[in-house]
Amino acid sequence: MTQTLDITDRTRLRRSHERGHFDRETINAILDAQPMCSVGYVIDMKPYVTPTLQWREGNHVYWHGSSASRALRNSRDAEVCLTVSILDGFVMARSGMHHSVNSRSVMLFGRAFKVEDPAEKHAKLARFVNGLFPGRYEGLREEHAQDLKATTLLGMEIAEGSAKIRTGPPKDEEADYELPIWAGVIPVTTTVGTPEPDPRNLPGVEMPEHIRKFRL
């Protein structure tokens, strides 16, 4: 079955979002499935795209980085476009034209805000770490005040955007199904490998469950 929520125009996206609920659930599921994202922003009328990690809390998405980062300084209070895309497979059709990829992607538009309050920053960073690795944050050495200062945390409301999903076999032109050409899908997945302990781990420190059981 091919399901396509194909929304590539900003105006249409906004309308689609207003259709409601289903889109928000789809968007949330994709954001929660893949922390890697790309944040687009504009400096001097020119486009910049920075890969980073995002995490979601309710109807907001957050990302962070070094306070020295030009990307983060320029995204603050500015319009950004945040995208997540997950490649699920190569769709091999009977014509070049109908080759495609199975994928899930989200495109969000909004104005980034900076989280300034140290306690709130702390709580959000803990949520980020624990969201991926349950319970890890509490086992780490306590954050120094300068760690928080050196970290800029930006957020954006999930209010305007879209999801795009393609699944299933190729869709060829009807006449092309009679051609003796192999068509189908080559699935692609992200695999988590065996964790590699730091050679400098202290003797007797065991691999915690949040590492052993980590899955994306």
Add this chain to the structure above:
Amino acid sequence: MTQTLDITDRTRLRRSHERGHFDRETINAILDAQPMCSVGYVIDMKPYVTPTLQWREGNHVYWHGSSASRALRNSRDAEVCLTVSILDGFVMARSGMHHSVNSRSVMLFGRAFKVEDPAEKHAKLARFVNGLFPGRYEGLREEHAQDLKATTLLGMEIAEGSAKIRTGPPKDEEADYELPIWAGVIPVTTTVGTPEPDPRNLPGVEMPEHIRKFRL
């Protein structure tokens, strides 16, 4: 071993590029390893990022899509920022601050041009398909003239940009190595699964080698 080519500022990137050769090789290797990319562009002073597939020919990178796509219409002859990023692992440190990801990414800046000549478009699309799946293009049904018309092909010279690579274990503060906290790397890889033949393939059509042997 941790190798970081960390270049996040456009001016520094340009200088880095001028240092030469090594960067271009690193950039090319990352572009060739992962076709998924994000193209950033500006419409009405606002940033847009579109996930798509890229391929490289020498010192140029190309991407394509429907001629009806707003993204492609607005990128033509415009400044774009094309990024590829590959997640290689989660770097688990002894403090929240030093958690990171192992990754390879490329950020390219330039002005996109449209490939108009039908023969050139045809040759480039063939190169794209055959680059991933050697010999596939010649076995497909011939492109119709309207297929080429319906496809917009954009390109950009690889002239300004940077690569960023992080590998190896966490880098903690020296004092933190005495803490009994598990640190290390959780590797992440992209895995190609077993190809799924289209249920409508004709009987007797065998899976070609370019499908069976496909690896990213």
